Amino acid sequence: MGPGNTAIAQSLTSAPEPPGESEFELTLLGPSNGYGESIVLHIGDGDWLVVDSCIDANGVPRPIEYLESIGVDPGRQVKLVVATHWHDDHVRGIADLLTRCENARFCCAAALRTVEFLAAVQALESRHLTSAGSGVREMHRVFSALREHSNAAVFAQTNKRVFSSGPCEVWSLSPSDAAFQSFIQSVGALIPDKGQDKRRVPEGGPNSLSVVLWIRLGDIIVLLGADLERPGWVEILRSGERPMEIASVFKIPHHGSRNAHEPEVWRKMLEPRPVVALTPWRRGGRYLPKNEDVERILSLTQKAYASTGHVSTASRVMKRAKAVERTMRSSGISLRQLTMSYGAVRLRRNIKGEREWRTATLGAARHLRDYFN
Amino acid sequence: MAVAELSTIVRHGKAGASTSTLDAHEAIDDSFKQYSNSIQRALKGSFGASRTAPANENNRGFSKRTNAGRELGGSGFSLSERLPQPLPRLKPFRARSSLHALQEWEGYVTDIFDDEFVARLTDLTANAQVEEEEAMIPLEEISEDDAAKLRLGSVFRWIIGYERSGAGTKKRVSQIVFRDLPVVTRSDVQDGKAWARETLRLLNP
Structure with a gap:
C-alpha cells in the first residue's frame, strides 16, 4: 500500500454515517492510481446500485471499501452492478465487486454480448501474462463468474429500462444502434491473429459504447454520463423514445473533456444550474479536465465538484535506496507516483419533500473552482 | 562427488x-x-x-x-x-557476472511517442498489488531487440541493481528487458469462440 493511501482511506471514513432509509445518495469516488471512478447510489430502504469500479492500492474495489465504511453489507444490499464500458479506468476491480455483491445483477452494453468480443476476451485473457490487470481481463473475469453461477446479465442499449425496484427506475440511454453496429464492424480488430503475442490488451475501443444511465427515484432524477463523447450525446438527443424528464444531478462525462461536451444536453436534459461532479484523469503528460474545461463547466453551473484537485504533472516519486535513486536519475527515466489524492463527492437528499441537495466533499474532493488550487 | x-x-x-x-x-x-x-x-x-x-x-x-x-x-x-601426467589443457576460466537487484518493477506500455514511451509500473520489490507509478522511458534506454517488441501493452521487467563481473568489479546498472510473451495459437482462437458461444448460451437460457 502506498503511504498516501493509508491517509486517504482514513479521510473517507471520517464521515461514516449511512444515509437514512428514505434518503437518496449519490457518491462519486475516484480517482485511483491516476485514474478511475465509481458511483454508488442509495435508492432507499437500504438498497444500493454501483456503477463502475476502481481499486485502491491493495486491489480492493473502492465502492466496497466505501460501502463497508458506512456500514452497508455489499453482499446483501447491492442490487445492481453496472460496467458502463470496459476501459481500465471504469472497470478495475469490477469482477471482485460483482463476486462480493451476491445479490446484484450485472449490466453492461449489449455490444459486449457478442461472440466476437467474448472470443477475443477469452483468447487474450485465458492465461495470465502480467500481474497488471486490464479492462479486458476484468470483463473476462466477470463473464467467467456469470458463467459459473449461471447468472443472467442485463444488457444495456438505447432507451432500455435495465432495472426497477419500487419507485426506482434505471434506464440506459446508450450505446446507440449506430455505435453498436460500428463496434461489431471493428471488434474483429480485437480478435488476435494466430501467432500474435499475448500482450496486455491496451485500452482501446470507442467511448461511444459507454452506457449513459438515467435514474429516477420519485422526484429525483440523475444523469450519469459515463465517458460518452459528443456524437453519442447527439444520438441520445435525437431519440424521441428516451425518458424526457430533466435531471438535477449530472455526472460529467469523460472527466470534463471538451469532446464529451454537448451544449444541448445542458439545455434539454438538465435543470438549469444542476449539481455536477467529475473525476480527474491523467496518463503520461495528459490530464483532464483542463483549465478551459473547468471554466466552461463553471460557466454553466456553480454547483460543480471534483473528486480531487489537480495534481501537478511534476514528478513525485516514492523514497527508495540512494543507490536506486541515483541510478534512476542517471538513466534519464522519469518516474511519478500514481497514487494521487483520492476523494469522494457525496450528494444526499430526502426522496420526498426536499428540493436541495446536501453536498459533502470527502478526502481530497473539492469545489471545481478550487480544482487548480 | x-x-x-x-x-x-x-x-x-x-x-x-x-x-x-x-x-x-x-x-x-x-x-x-x-x-x-x-x-x-x-x-x-x-x-x-x-x-x-x-x-x-x-x-x-x-x-x-x-x-x-x-x-x-x-x-x-x-x-x-x-608419474604425473602432462598438464592437461584447462578450458579458459569463464568469468561469470551476477546481478544483485536492488529494485524491480514490472511494467506495461500505455503510450508510445517518437523518443520515449510511457509505462505503468508495479513495484515487485515492495510486493505492490497494483500499478502505483508511471514512467516516461527514453527509447534509447532499451536495446534494439527490445525496441522491436515495443507495442502498446508490451510487458517488461525493469531492474536496478549492482552487476558484479567475474573479475570482481561492481557497477550500478539499470536494465529493461521486454518479456517474450506466448503467442496466440489457432486453438486459442478456436477455444475463444467456443467459450464465447457457451457463455452466451449460459447467459441467455
Whole structure:
C-alpha cells in the first residue's frame, strides 16, 4: 500500500454515517492510481446500485471499501452492478465487486454480448501474462463468474429500462444502434491473429459504447454520463423514445473533456444550474479536465465538484535506496507516483419533500473552482 | 562427488589448490580433476598406501583406492601411472557476472511517442498489488531487440541493481528487458469462440 493511501482511506471514513432509509445518495469516488471512478447510489430502504469500479492500492474495489465504511453489507444490499464500458479506468476491480455483491445483477452494453468480443476476451485473457490487470481481463473475469453461477446479465442499449425496484427506475440511454453496429464492424480488430503475442490488451475501443444511465427515484432524477463523447450525446438527443424528464444531478462525462461536451444536453436534459461532479484523469503528460474545461463547466453551473484537485504533472516519486535513486536519475527515466489524492463527492437528499441537495466533499474532493488550487 | 574429492585433497594439502579456487568449483573442468587425481595416484604409489592413508572418515576415498591398488599387486599402479601426467589443457576460466537487484518493477506500455514511451509500473520489490507509478522511458534506454517488441501493452521487467563481473568489479546498472510473451495459437482462437458461444448460451437460457 502506498503511504498516501493509508491517509486517504482514513479521510473517507471520517464521515461514516449511512444515509437514512428514505434518503437518496449519490457518491462519486475516484480517482485511483491516476485514474478511475465509481458511483454508488442509495435508492432507499437500504438498497444500493454501483456503477463502475476502481481499486485502491491493495486491489480492493473502492465502492466496497466505501460501502463497508458506512456500514452497508455489499453482499446483501447491492442490487445492481453496472460496467458502463470496459476501459481500465471504469472497470478495475469490477469482477471482485460483482463476486462480493451476491445479490446484484450485472449490466453492461449489449455490444459486449457478442461472440466476437467474448472470443477475443477469452483468447487474450485465458492465461495470465502480467500481474497488471486490464479492462479486458476484468470483463473476462466477470463473464467467467456469470458463467459459473449461471447468472443472467442485463444488457444495456438505447432507451432500455435495465432495472426497477419500487419507485426506482434505471434506464440506459446508450450505446446507440449506430455505435453498436460500428463496434461489431471493428471488434474483429480485437480478435488476435494466430501467432500474435499475448500482450496486455491496451485500452482501446470507442467511448461511444459507454452506457449513459438515467435514474429516477420519485422526484429525483440523475444523469450519469459515463465517458460518452459528443456524437453519442447527439444520438441520445435525437431519440424521441428516451425518458424526457430533466435531471438535477449530472455526472460529467469523460472527466470534463471538451469532446464529451454537448451544449444541448445542458439545455434539454438538465435543470438549469444542476449539481455536477467529475473525476480527474491523467496518463503520461495528459490530464483532464483542463483549465478551459473547468471554466466552461463553471460557466454553466456553480454547483460543480471534483473528486480531487489537480495534481501537478511534476514528478513525485516514492523514497527508495540512494543507490536506486541515483541510478534512476542517471538513466534519464522519469518516474511519478500514481497514487494521487483520492476523494469522494457525496450528494444526499430526502426522496420526498426536499428540493436541495446536501453536498459533502470527502478526502481530497473539492469545489471545481478550487480544482487548480 | 567431485567437489568432495577436491576438498579432501585440499585438507591433505597435496594438490596445491587453494580454498578460494575450490570455491569456484563450477569453473574447474574435468581435466583439472583428472590431473589432480593422477598426482594423488602417483604420490600414493611412491610413498606407500599405509603412510598416506590413515583409516579415518576424511580419507575414505584414499583408503578405497589403496585397497584397490593392493588387489592389483605392489603399489597398485604402473610407473606411467605413478608419474604425473602432462598438464592437461584447462578450458579458459569463464568469468561469470551476477546481478544483485536492488529494485524491480514490472511494467506495461500505455503510450508510445517518437523518443520515449510511457509505462505503468508495479513495484515487485515492495510486493505492490497494483500499478502505483508511471514512467516516461527514453527509447534509447532499451536495446534494439527490445525496441522491436515495443507495442502498446508490451510487458517488461525493469531492474536496478549492482552487476558484479567475474573479475570482481561492481557497477550500478539499470536494465529493461521486454518479456517474450506466448503467442496466440489457432486453438486459442478456436477455444475463444467456443467459450464465447457457451457463455452466451449460459447467459441467455
